[in-house]
Amino acid sequence: MPIVGWIIIGVVVVLVIILFATYNSLVRLRNQAKNAWAQIDVQLKRRHDLIPNLVETVRGYMKHERETLEAVTNARNMAQKAVGGGVGAQSKAEGELSGALSKLLAVVENYPDLKANQNFLALQEELTSTENKISFSRQFYNDSVLKYNNKTQMFPSNVVAGMTGFKASEFFEVEVAAEREAPKVSFS
Amino acid sequence: MWEQIRANQIRSVILVVAMGALLILIGYFIGVALLDSAIAGLIITLVIWLVMSLIAFFRGDSIFLALSRARKIKRDDHPRLYNIVEEMKIASGLEKMPDIYIIDDPALNAFATGRSPERASVAVTSGLLQKLNRDELQGVIAHEIAHVKNRDVLLMSMCGVLLGTIVILAFFATRMLFFGAIFGGRRSSSAGGGQAQLIILAIGIAFMILAPIFAYLIYFAISRKREYLADATSALYTRYPEGLASALEKLGGSKAELKSANKATAPMYIINPFRKKGRAAADLTSTHPPISERVRILRSMAGGAAFADYENAYRQVHKGGKGVISPAAVASVGAVGLRAAEPEAAPREPEPSKVERTREVSDLMWKLNDYKTINCACGTKLKVPPKFKSGQVKCPHCGRIHSV
Numbered sequence: 001m002p003i004v005g006w007i008i009i010g011v012v013v014v015l016v017i018i019l020f021a022t023y024n025s026l027v028r029l030r031n032q033a034k035n036a037w038a039q040i041d042v043q044l045k046r047r048h049d050l051i052p053n054l055v056e057t058v059r060g061y062m063k064h065e066r067e068t069l070e071a072v073t074n075a076r077n078m079a080q081k082a083v084g085g086g087v088g089a090q091s092k093a094e095g096e097l098s099g100a101l102s103k104l105l106a107v108v109e110n111y112p113d114l115k116a117n118q119n120f121l122a123l124q125e126e127l128t129s130t131e132n133k134i135s136f137s138r139q140f141y142n143d144s145v146l147k148y149n150n151k152t153q154m155f156p157s158n159v160v161a162g163m164t165g166f167k168a169s170e171f172f173e174v175e176v177a178a179e180r181e182a183p184k185v186s187f188s
Numbered sequence: 189m190w191e192q193i194r195a196n197q198i199r200s201v202i203l204v205v206a207m208g209a210l211l212i213l214i215g216y217f218i219g220v221a222l223l224d225s226a227i228a229g230l231i232i233t234l235v236i237w238l239v240m241s242l243i244a245f246f247r248g249d250s251i252f253l254a255l256s257r258a259r260k261i262k263r264d265d266h267p268r269l270y271n272i273v274e275e276m277k278i279a280s281g282l283e284k285m286p287d288i289y290i291i292d293d294p295a296l297n298a299f300a301t302g303r304s305p306e307r308a309s310v311a312v313t314s315g316l317l318q319k320l321n322r323d324e325l326q327g328v329i330a331h332e333i334a335h336v337k338n339r340d341v342l343l344m345s346m347c348g349v350l351l352g353t354i355v356i357l358a359f360f361a362t363r364m365l366f367f368g369a370i371f372g373g374r375r376s377s378s379a380g381g382g383q384a385q386l387i388i389l390a391i392g393i394a395f396m397i398l399a400p401i402f403a404y405l406i407y408f409a410i411s412r413k414r415e416y417l418a419d420a421t422s423a424l425y426t427r428y429p430e431g432l433a434s435a436l437e438k439l440g441g442s443k444a445e446l447k448s449a450n451k452a453t454a455p456m457y458i459i460n461p462f463r464k465k466g467r468a469a470a471d472l473t474s475t476h477p478p479i480s481e482r483v484r485i486l487r488s489m490a491g492g493a494a495f496a497d498y499e500n501a502y503r504q505v506h507k508g509g510k511g512v513i514s515p516a517a518v519a520s521v522g523a524v525g526l527r528a529a530e531p532e533a534a535p536r537e538p539e540p541s542k543v544e545r546t547r548e549v550s551d552l553m554w555k556l557n558d559y560k561t562i563n564c565a566c567g568t569k570l571k572v573p574p575k576f577k578s579g580q581v582k583c584p585h586c587g588r589i590h591s592v
Contacts, residue, residue: 036281039278122267125267125268126267126271128271129268129272129274132275133275133278136275136276136278136279136425137278139427140278140279140280143281
């Protein structure tokens, strides 16, 4: 009898350990996805911060492109206002900003002096990198969500997920066509 | 920790265990042949191994960075490099930004070090920064971050310590056995059982000579496997295998050798710093797979950037056979698409001016002809001919006296 008792206790202990481990890995994966999402916001904000500098640098060279510059500034202000206004509004505003930016950067082609400006080149590198970081954050977010969702839906971890209320997350698909095309920061 | 070395896990573990077994056997032989006690031999072996492991674990990365003469940079020193590393940090989900180092050397190479993802460093040569465009540099950095993320740095330094211990012990043991046999140690003085002892001695010496060779082969096998995996992971992070492929091509085409690399540090670099032309494709004694093959695999990744695509490309290049990535790892990554080429954003690093290049070539010519160069404090480079007999030389510009 005592032997059977010990076996039962052993099995229960092992089960509890597995339960805790699964729970912890679910929490870890959920936090990973959350962090990746936060990273996207950081990079979008960084893009907003870069634009006034860009406009300032470019203005001296582009006397005849006032409208283009204004469009970028306006789009940037709109995008900043849309922060916190829901995913739909935000992605629309960011998409318009991308469109205005790529228009501006296409016009730069006509100003060889500007392309030799060190300040401008530095800004251009920052913009390129920010666009990359946005898409890499999105990529990592989706990878994390995939892992997290697998864990919440596959046996046996789905049992633990069901008991403790972990639900599958949504992937971050790009909804606005303009947003999918990050501004081409290329003039060469 | 082992959970992180997901892909290739089992095969790598088997090879590490094999190396450990070699080490224990050596300890046993030393014990039996030299100390009359197997236990004593094993204890000595384990102590040496433990000390080396601890040094490698706690000081390994700083020693390695110092050996390669790398200098740490900040964001403002090279914004583009910093940005690319940060992009790859995001893509790989590393929690902490790795430290970035530059090695001032015209050779094209890069490495990663650090025992854990929280304490990682990436180093690239200045030649690499000059010659590669943004996409290519991104591919190389992704490969290095992949080594960090896959815990290859830890795995390879563990293997390196095992290898080092085996080589050192075998070196001393063979010499002690050899001279012991010649000058008649305490064992050979006993009259009885001389022949049996001689046989044991012979086996021992043969084993001591062979063990380091086996250890090297195992070490190289592990290193090559991890290179394939890092290539696959790089493609997965960047979604753009062509970047790494074309970077590897440039790296392979460059003739400059990295001055600060040595045999012990070779497996850490993205390409073997000592590669020679015309080596057999599946060379057993190379730390890295042939570059041409790595490029072919990356270029054959037609459908996407997932591990499964790399695995298919590998099979295609190798005409079937076993793959390089474990099925579990392949399954952990869903279908992944490729991205388009990055429009070349900023121009490359300014190349060295014509004057500088001419000077570099002429310096090289002097060196080739055995001239000694002395850098004077006034900025003059004195070239001393090999026939120069006097012990001192005067600088023609400022008059300082230098000893030769």
